[in-house]
Amino acid sequence: MIILDNSVLSAFRRLKLLFNLKKLISSALISKEVFNEYSNQWQKKIPNWINVKQPRSDVILESSPVSLSIADLSLIRLALEYKIPIATDDKPLRQFAKNLGISIIGSLGLLKSLYQRKIIKTREEYLSFLESLQKDIYISDELMKWAFEES
Amino acid sequence: MVEKITIKLPADLLELTGLSSKNLEEKILLIWVLDIYTEGKITLSKAANLLNMKVDKFLSEFHKRHFKHIGGPETVEEAQKEYDLVQKLTSDE
Numbered sequence: 617m618i619i620l621d622n623s624v625l626s627a628f629r630r631l632k633l634l635f636n637l638k639k640l641i642s643s644a645l646i647s648k649e650v651f652n653e654y655s656n657q658w659q660k661k662i663p664n665w666i667n668v669k670q671p672r673s674d675v676i677l678e679s680s681p682v683s684l685s686i687a688d689l690s691l692i693r694l695a696l697e698y699k700i701p702i703a704t705d706d707k708p709l710r711q712f713a714k715n716l717g718i719s720i721i722g723s724l725g726l727l728k729s730l731y732q733r734k735i736i737k738t739r740e741e742y743l744s745f746l747e748s749l750q751k752d753i754y755i756s757d758e759l760m761k762w763a764f765e766e767s
Numbered sequence: 768m769v770e771k772i773t774i775k776l777p778a779d780l781l782e783l784t785g786l787s788s789k790n791l792e793e794k795i796l797l798i799w800v801l802d803i804y805t806e807g808k809i810t811l812s813k814a815a816n817l818l819n820m821k822v823d824k825f826l827s828e829f830h831k832r833h834f835k836h837i838g839g840p841e842t843v844e845e846a847q848k849e850y851d852l853v854q855k856l857t858s859d860e
Binding site for chain 1: 807808809810811812813815816821822823824826830833835836837838839840841842843846847849850851852853854856857
């Protein structure tokens with residue numbers, strides 16, 4: 617189980633890969649705060665394998681950077697409570713989480729895993745998803761090369 | 768916290784675009800937040816919050832401008848570590 621932040625959740629929804637992501641990770645969490653940041657129309661499309669949870673009130677963060685929102689901090693609290701990684705492409709959230717000892721996963725690692733597990737079946741399809749992911753995050757030539765290497 | 772500041776802009780452009788001062792303020796804030804988000808200095812959620820927008824609406828503003836967002840792993844080593852973690856997590860499940 618992993619926690620999804622808005623960046624990864626939005627990217628996989630836009631790529632129409634949420635259904636395939638379920639085959640890889642089976643269940644995921646988002647916080648109520650993250651859920652509320654989407655429009656009603658979008659909220660209705662969140663699949664039921666993504667559970668909406670409220671972090672426990674006794675998980676308190678002493679300080680937080682201005683680059684993060686209340687919703688981001690709710691994910692940090694969920695990660696500390698459940699001791700599971702956060703999937704995020706947002707640099708400030710990745711950095712803050714890492715400083716607290718929380719493991720991080722990005723869209724690229726998830727996408728490569730879908731390809732390596734043959735959930736994404738063809739190289740052409742995979743390339744098209746990678747190109748589309750570049751609308752959300754910058755992927756360097758070096759990382760694009762890595763994405764196609766056997767792991 | 769909102770602090771009022773004064774900036775100088777060409778008035779004839781205001782006339783050309785037909786924007787009111789209020790609309791211009793909103794437009795400048797949007798462009799500024801998109802820029803900061805693009806540079807990876809704030810999260811997607813924070814960017815949407817600063818503009819009082821839903822995340823999906825903010826993303827449509829972002830995508831239509833074809834910006835590149837600095838995010839995700841920056842090196843192959845970092846990407847590999849994340850990939851390995853996915854393998855570990857999914858083999859445990």
